[in-house]
Amino acid sequence: MKIPADELNKLLAAHFPDVIGKTMRVEKVAEMTSDVRLLYDDRHLRPGETISGAALMSLADMAMYAAILGTMGPVLLAVTTNLNINFLRKPRPADVTGQCRILKFGKRLVVGEVFMYSDGDDRPVAHATLTYSIPPDKNDKEASA
Amino acid sequence: MKIPADELNKLLAAHFPDVIGKTMRVEKVAEMTSDVRLLYDDRHLRPGETISGAALMSLADMAMYAAILGTMGPVLLAVTTNLNINFLRKPRPADVTGQCRILKFGKRLVVGEVFMYSDGDDRPVAHATLTYSIPPDKNDKEASA
Amino acid sequence: MKIPADELNKLLAAHFPDVIGKTMRVEKVAEMTSDVRLLYDDRHLRPGETISGAALMSLADMAMYAAILGTMGPVLLAVTTNLNINFLRKPRPADVTGQCRILKFGKRLVVGEVFMYSDGDDRPVAHATLTYSIPPDKNDKEASA
């Protein structure tokens, strides 16, 4: 692990002030994995007393970002290139935890998956796979995209 | 078209009060298509003066929902089952329009795609494909595919 | 488990005579899971001595199908509606095993994931998520989600 959860929360709160510390919190971070909690908030509710899909997608994205930073250290340059999410069950009106596991950490692309669970239920409410692109080193003269 | 854009905005605003009328607005809706605008807002900004991926994913989801309601009328029961998004270019700090086209409107599943464009640029910033599930009609004896 | 691997291989061989028994073999099947082996064959090779992506996609699809039949019995009606695959590492010229786990077995939709491994390497060469649609039972009066 290149950065502990406390420090990562501070770092992310500086960059995503509307999200980290307000609607999400990194709970665990380690080499290739992370747990990020989506705090229950009326604003995430949708008709039928359920959590919005948008909130779950943000959660998946943040969990993956946290796992990347936990693996490569606080380099805030990775960008999401692809996200695929399956909504499996209606989340209950409660916190949701996103558990990320990185499947491949390449020099240019990082691929991971995130399982999302409502508090108190061990059946996933959603599952996402994500790809992040790691920009070429700034020192590399032939920066590309 | 089963419902005009004005009426759809009112309907959606009642169900998504934090979104419609605040951060998004349905601009056009017709049989199998919709245009939904993501209004530029500092809260959507991310490091690098760009729009957050979460805001784009919400936009894709809302554009698809609007196109479904435009096709089948104001039946608020469809739920997203899958969303796949590719982030193509860094959006500028400006409004983004999501243009949805439904590719298949089945009895049980609806599949569509959404192209997203920053105002003033005709190259897409993101592209999403989505699947919505239409719940069986309670009165329909032979609910089917 | 509703059907043992031997019997499932016979059943699938009757329906996919060019595949099962020739290029793939169900190795394990149980409630919600399966292991299917892609037998190494020169025809799957691609430039660079690697297995073709097409062969891996077929493997993922068959592994999911096997897991569905293992869970609901030999009802050959489920159809793939969505497949998303990330190619993670170049497979070696060797057998590849697809390990499927079903994440949600709904009345209408089944969602699962498949990890694929080259023989002798515990890092996945590919990861897929799939959705199958289960057609409504003709005899079931209230076919549902």
Added chain:
Amino acid sequence: MKIPADELNKLLAAHFPDVIGKTMRVEKVAEMTSDVRLLYDDRHLRPGETISGAALMSLADMAMYAAILGTMGPVLLAVTTNLNINFLRKPRPADVTGQCRILKFGKRLVVGEVFMYSDGDDRPVAHATLTYSIPPDKNDKEASA
């Protein structure tokens, strides 16, 4: 266009001898687009007289590859990193054409979509989005992945 369809068919046939000239044929290729035909063949049939999903996935992959070569010339190094496909309608027992359009041609990643149509039907049978990775220039000392 960097290479005409005839020449591209010859090039691809040399690399994919079991596919090009046998089960598929590039029909058109241009800057950022291609049309590739999947030739009807009993081997692609599945129960219910339909084309296999595997054949459609291969078609999507080949159409994207053809469009990439049409855009950058005959450099056979691009590799698929992600494919997402939605199966929309049961294809008829007939040829299927995959029409590819590239949405972004970056230095490192190329993203495109492929619509697939059965001969004689203008409603798509399937739709795929794909990402290819372009390897770093061989002259680049710091080759990466």
